[in-house]
Amino acid sequence: MSAPTTTTTRGSRGIPPTGPDGAATGTSSRSATRRRADEIPRARTSSGAVDALVLAVLLGATIVGFGPVWGSAAYLVPAAGGALVGLAVAWCGAWRRWPTITVAAVAVLAYVLLGGALALPADTIGGVVPSLTTVRELLLGSITGWRDVVTTVPPLRSFPELAVVPYLMMLLTGLLAGTIAWRARHGAWALAPVVVAFVGVILLGTVIPAFPVVQGLVVGCVGLLWASWRVTAARLGAHRITTETSRAANRRLWWHRVRAGAAMLGVGGVAAALLAPVLLPDAPRTVLRETVVPPLDLHEYVSPLTGFRKYAKDMKEDELFTVTGLPAGARVRLATLDTYNGVVYDASSGLPGSGVYTRAGEEIATVADGAPATLDVTVDDYEGVWVPETGELAGITYTGERARDLDESTYYNSTTRTALADVGLRPGDTYTLDAIVAPEPTDEDLAAGAVDQGVEVPDVSKGLLPVSLAGKATQFMGEETDPVKQLFALRDGLVASGVYSSGLENQPPSRPGHSAERIDALLADEEMVGDDEQFAVALALMANQVGIPARVVMGFYPDEEEPLEPGDPFVVTGGDVHAWAEVPFVGYGWVPVDAIPDEDNKIEPEPKSLQVPKPPVLEDPEPPEEPAEAEAGKVDDDTKDDAESDGFDWGQVVLVGVAVAIPLALLALPIVLILAYKSRRRLRRRTAARPVDRVSGGWREVLDAATDLGTAVPTGATRREGASVIVRSYGAPATIPLAHRADATVFGTDEPTDAEIDAFWSQVEEVVGGLRSTVPRRARIRAALSLRSVRRARGRTGAAARRARRVPWRDRGEEDAGPTSGRSSAETEQGDER
Numbered sequence: 079m080s081a082p083t084t085t086t087t088r089g090s091r092g093i094p095p096t097g098p099d100g101a102a103t104g105t106s107s108r109s110a111t112r113r114r115a116d117e118i119p120r121a122r123t124s125s126g127a128v129d130a131l132v133l134a135v136l137l138g139a140t141i142v143g144f145g146p147v148w149g150s151a152a153y154l155v156p157a158a159g160g161a162l163v164g165l166a167v168a169w170c171g172a173w174r175r176w177p178t179i180t181v182a183a184v185a186v187l188a189y190v191l192l193g194g195a196l197a198l199p200a201d202t203i204g205g206v207v208p209s210l211t212t213v214r215e216l217l218l219g220s221i222t223g224w225r226d227v228v229t230t231v232p233p234l235r236s237f238p239e240l241a242v243v244p245y246l247m248m249l250l251t252g253l254l255a256g257t258i259a260w261r262a263r264h265g266a267w268a269l270a271p272v273v274v275a276f277v278g279v280i281l282l283g284t285v286i287p288a289f290p291v292v293q294g295l296v297v298g299c300v301g302l303l304w305a306s307w308r309v310t311a312a313r314l315g316a317h318r319i320t321t322e323t324s325r326a327a328n329r330r331l332w333w334h335r336v337r338a339g340a341a342m343l344g345v346g347g348v349a350a351a352l353l354a355p356v357l358l359p360d361a362p363r364t365v366l367r368e369t370v371v372p373p374l375d376l377h378e379y380v381s382p383l384t385g386f387r388k389y390a391k392d393m394k395e396d397e398l399f400t401v402t403g404l405p406a407g408a409r410v411r412l413a414t415l416d417t418y419n420g421v422v423y424d425a426s427s428g429l430p431g432s433g434v435y436t437r438a439g440e441e442i443a444t445v446a447d448g449a450p451a452t453l454d455v456t457v458d459d460y461e462g463v464w465v466p467e468t469g470e471l472a473g474i475t476y477t478g479e480r481a482r483d484l485d486e487s488t489y490y491n492s493t494t495r496t497a498l499a500d501v502g503l504r505p506g507d508t509y510t511l512d513a514i515v516a517p518e519p520t521d522e523d524l525a526a527g528a529v530d531q532g533v534e535v536p537d538v539s540k541g542l543l544p545v546s547l548a549g550k551a552t553q554f555m556g557e558e559t560d561p562v563k564q565l566f567a568l569r570d571g572l573v574a575s576g577v578y579s580s581g582l583e584n585q586p587p588s589r590p591g592h593s594a595e596r597i598d599a600l601l602a603d604e605e606m607v608g609d610d611e612q613f614a615v616a617l618a619l620m621a622n623q624v625g626i627p628a629r630v631v632m633g634f635y636p637d638e639e640e641p642l643e644p645g646d647p648f649v650v651t652g653g654d655v656h657a658w659a660e661v662p663f664v665g666y667g668w669v670p671v672d673a674i675p676d677e678d679n680k681i682e683p684e685p686k687s688l689q690v691p692k693p694p695v696l697e698d699p700e701p702p703e704e705p706a707e708a709e710a711g712k713v714d715d716d717t718k719d720d721a722e723s724d725g726f727d728w729g730q731v732v733l734v735g736v737a738v739a740i741p742l743a744l745l746a747l748p749i750v751l752i753l754a755y756k757s758r759r760r761l762r763r764r765t766a767a768r769p770v771d772r773v774s775g776g777w778r779e780v781l782d783a784a785t786d787l788g789t790a791v792p793t794g795a796t797r798r799e800g801a802s803v804i805v806r807s808y809g810a811p812a813t814i815p816l817a818h819r820a821d822a823t824v825f826g827t828d829e830p831t832d833a834e835i836d837a838f839w840s841q842v843e844e845v846v847g848g849l850r851s852t853v854p855r856r857a858r859i860r861a862a863l864s865l866r867s868v869r870r871a872r873g874r875t876g877a878a879a880r881r882a883r884r885v886p887w888r889d890r891g892e893e894d895a896g897p898t899s900g901r902s903s904a905e906t907e908q909g910d911e912r
Contacts, residue, residue, distance in 0.1 A: 121172040121260040125311070129259045129268075130165060132304040136272045137161040137252060139296040143279035144244050146286045149233020149441060156245035159196035163188050164252025172260035185253050189246065190216055197245040200238060215239055220246050227282050228366040229436050231490055236439025236473070239486075243282070251275040264312065266305035272297065281366045284443075367436070374427065374435045374489055378833055379498070381424040382413050382464050383632050386611040386657060387590035390580040393652030398460035398634075401648040403453045404468065405515045409635040409670065410650065413464045414494035414660070416535055416629040420542030420594045423615055423630050425496060431534030431627075433493025438474055441512075442490060446470035446667075448516030457507040465497035466634070466650075469515035476509045484509070494629070495668075519666050521566075529561040530662040533627045543619060544598035551620040561626050565661060568620050569673045572606070572613050576675030580609040610674055614657040617673040621661060631670065632657045752863055756782075764839060770824055772835045776842040777820040780804070780813065782867035783846045787853060790870065797821055808852045812845050 120126045141161065144153040167188055171181040193216045194201065194208035201212040208216075219242030227234065227243050234240050251271050259268035276297055280287075389398075401410060417426040426432040448469060455466060465474070465488065474497065476484040487501045519527075554571030558564045579588035588607050589596060592615040600606045600616060614630050621628035634654040636642050660668045759782075763775025781791055781800060789807040791800040801817035804810060819838060823830050830838070850858050 119173050119175065119260070120265075121169050126169075126172075126260055128307075129265065129304075130169070130256075132300060133165060133252070133255050133259060133268065133272075134161070135300050136269075136297055137165075137248060137255070137275075139293045139300075140251070140272060140276045140279055141244070141248060142293060143276070143283055143288045145288045147227075147232050147283040148235050149443070150235045152235045152238075153241065153244050156197040156241040157248045159192070160245040160247070160249035161252040163192055163196075164249040164254075165256045168253050168256025168260060171257060181253075181257065185249070189249060193242070193245060197241040198239065216242060219243065224282075225370075226437060228370045231436045231438045231492070232284055232443045233441050234439075236441045237437070247275060247278060259308075265308045269301045269305055272301065281364070283365055285365055285368065374498075374500070376425055376427050376435070378831065379425075379463050379500075381415060381422045382462065383415055383423050383592065383611060383615075383630065383657060386609075386632065386655060387580060389652035389655040390609060391582060391652075393459070394582070396652050397458045398650045398652060399458050399466060400456045401453055401466070401468075401650065402455075403451060404642070404648045405449070405451050406642070406644065407518060408451075408468050408515050409633050409656075410466050410468050410648070411495060411631060411633040412466055413498075413633075414491075414496045414629060414631050416494060418538045418542065418615075418619065420539075423592060423618075425491075425494065426536055427491065429536040431493070432536055433491045435489035435491045435496075435498060438471065438488050438490035438497065439485060440475045441473045442471055442492075444470050444472045444492070444514060446514045446516065448514040451511075451513050451515045453511040453513065455509050455511065457503050457505055459505060460650075461502065461504055463498050463500055463502045465499050465503065465509075467495075467497050467511050467513065469513035470495060471497060471511065471513055473512035474509055475512075476507070478506065478508045480504070480507055516667070519663070519669060523666070524663055524669065525562060525566070527562065527666065528664045529565065529626055530664045531561065531625065531627065533662040535622065535627045535629055538619070538622060542594060543623065544594045544601060546598050546601045547616075547619055547623055550601040551623055554620075555624070561624075564624055565621060565626055565671065568617055568624075569671055572617055572673040573675050575604070576606045576608065576613060576673075578609060578675040578677045579607050606675075610655075610657040613673040613675065614659050617671065618659040621659065626661060628659050628661050628671075629668075630657060631660050749863060752865065755868070756862075769830045769832075769835055773820055773823045773830055773838055776835075776839050777817065779842055780816065780845055780849075782870075783849050783861070784808070785867040785870055786861040786864040787849060787857065788861075788866075790866065804849070808849050810845055810848045810852070812841065812848065816841050816845055 120129070138158070138161075141154070141157040144157055145151075164185070167181065167185045170176070170184070176184070190213055191208060194212040195206045198212050198215055199205045201209060201215055203209050219239060223240060223243040223246070226237070227240055230237060230240065251274075254271040255268040258271070259265045262268075276293070404410070413425055415423040415425055416432050417424050417429065427435050446469075450472070451469065453468065460466070467474070470492075471490055474488060474490075476482075476488075480501075483501050484499050484503075484507065488497060488499045490497045550571075551568060555564045555567045558567050577586060579585040581588045581590070586607050588609065589599075590611065592611050597612060597616050597619065600608050600612050606613075618628040618630045633656060634650045635656060636648055636654065642648055656672075656674075658670045658672045661671050663669050760779060763779060764772060766772045766775055777797060784791060784804050784807070787808075789804065791803050795803065797817040797820055798814065801813040804813045816838075819841070823834070823838070850861065853861070
């Protein structure tokens with residue numbers, strides 16, 4: 079009887095049997111088959127298809143969150159398309175086992191090639207092929223689109239270019255989730271990017287949710303079930319058992335866990351759906367648009383109230399713009415002004431009660447009482463950034479050649495009901511307004527109502543108020559304590575005591591402006607002379623002083639004595655300009671309150687005496703004096719001789735002057751030429767065509783000043799290194815911040831504004847003046863006539879030209895003889911300094 083073979087023994091212990099040559103047989107063949115199956119990418123298996131289906135469901139539940147902020151289904155194509163593109167790139171990368179760099183490159187290429195058709199079809203060629211404009215919008219939108227989404231008034235369907243945000247967001251989410259699900263060992267981590275995207279859609283949305291309970295249940299239930307399945311599959315794969323009995327037991331265990339998890343999630347989902355509305359009836363929703371202040375600096379724009387007298391006096395007959403469809407009794411608003419600094423009443427943003435300016439388009443989410451109205455506006459002689467509108471703005475649609483520029487630069491503040499286009503309106507521009515206009519309440523309605531004192535307005539420091547304001551308000555109000563009666567008393571007191579005058583012909587003299595000094599002079603006079611500008615500001619300041627919220631509005635409305643007929647266009651002239659105060663009333667909102675004196679109020683002349691003056695008594699004329707002894711025309715002979723001897727030789731004077739002036743002119747000519755050249759160089763830098771070159775030129779002015787004073791900054795030094803050299807030599811600490819500011823402007827992403835450039839050059843002048851003040855007067859004169867900076871500039875230009883010939887693609891500096899290229903010559907100049 080033979081001994082047991084090795085094959086039988088290994089097989090009885092679950093070890094693959096071997097043949098006579100030691101090769102594995104039987105179970106070994108099945109193990110080899112499993113190893114080959116493990117080498118197949120998951121993306122090509124049925125499990126990978128399940129992963130794709132689950133991810134599609136999760137991403138779909140996330141995409142639905144864009145609905146409220148978009149206001150239509152227009153977001154579905156870019157968002158769903160981006161998700162599919164991301165999943166497709168992830169699947170291809172998992173199937174072909176691409177490295178990370180390859181997956182990223184393919185994703186960027188797909189983003190650009192397919193972004194036009196999915197997100198920006200209007201900018202493509204034939205709706206499919208991306209154009210240069212499409213590529214530019216896709217690249218810019220990936221950086222600035224996030225900011226624009228949270229600073230734009232919903233619905234966003236009015237801004238097609240913002241579709242880049244959901245397209246890019248879902249593409250990245252699909253790419254990351256798919257890559258993790260199909261390539262990572264722990265595929266359940268694919269839920270992480272989905273959850274991040276889910277939260278991101280909430281933050282980019284509005285306070286009005288889409289389907290929060292349904293979205294939460296789908297993401298929670300489907301995501302957790304799928305994650306449980308992936309974790310169980312990973313554990314089974316790590317501990318394979320080759321017997322059929324064990325595999326059947328594992329399948330039963332897996333299905334038992336799935337059923338138990340599904341039951342628990344189902345019960346939890348039903349409970350959440352039923353209890354969520356009860357437990358969280360008024361749960362606050364945090365969104366970025368409620369906390370992020372748009373990047374609009376109102377300090378760049380002058381208050382329109384400063385130009386009130388220009389419209390009323392200089393442009394009285396000029397046609398500014400034409401409004402068609404203006405409802406009867408409605409007013410055209412130019413701007414609401416709610417901040418007073420003692421000099422001017424101005425518009426504000428981000429302060430308590432002032433609201434914020436967000437981008438506005440063809441549709442603006444508006445909730446207001448009133449009748450809808452559509453107005454067509456044609457701009458004639460009006461120019462400015464403030465957009466004339468009326469009522470509560472529900473949408474603005476520009477037409478004409480500048481429609482796109484105006485549409486991309488329009489902002490609206492729903493709190494102050496003010497629209498602004500930072501590119502400015504010009505003659506020939508046209509637009510259509512959709513507005514909700516409510517009728518103005520009468521004085522009887524207001525007297526029966528109440529002032530809404532819970533409304534906030536920006537505070538005004540008492541130190542900025544006119545001195546006589548409080549006393550005049552007390553005089554007008556008397557013993558009144560009710561806010562409505564106090565308001566009417568202030569208004570009636572101004573109207574009764576005022577004399578209307580805009581400084582026109584046949585009107586009393588009247589100074590323009592509404593500074594604290596001007597309002598103080600107005601209120602201090604017994605007969606107050608002024609126009610809407612002064613009286614509206616005085617009423618608003620006095621109302622705020624006694625605790626009544628008030629602000630000033632500048633706008634236009636037709637003459638009450640010549641009202642418009644229904645359907646007639648309102649041709650707005652400068653004479654139609656007005657200013658009025660606004661006060662919030664309960665149930666009516668902000669209500670206009672006019673304080674315009676009657677134009678019939680006149681300044682009474684001083685009383686004259688009734689006594690008739692006596693006629694003057696005519697006196698006899700005095701007799702003429704005796705004529706002089708010497709007869710007229712006769713001159714003494716001695717006097718003639720003296721006059722002839724004292725004659726002046728003008729020819730000799732001319733010769734002497736020429737002999738002296740020509741040498742002096744020749745000596746002064748080099749001095750004049752040097753000073754003229756430096757002045758022209760400074761002017762050329764200050765007025766360079768590109769804004770960034772003006773900043774770079776300002777820094778060059780500082781370096782040239784130091785060079786002429788005798789301290790040459792090394793050619794290879796950066797601005798900051800050059801500033802350090804100047805500080806060590808002259809002790810001018812302001813040079814270092816100036817260098818930092820120049821670097822930030824030159825290498826920044828945005829072009830500097832004219833105001834920023836003017837402020838930079840003001841600092842340049844202070845620094846240059848400080849440098850010159852550290853040396854004696856004689857050294858300053860030598861520096862003014864020095865040619866060191868001129869020779870240094872020529873040497874730098876020659877070196878730059880030689881380097882440009884060696885490196886053809888490099889930009890040249892601002893003083894190079896050749897044409898410039900690239901972003902600006904300022905960047906090249908900085909490179910030369912290094």
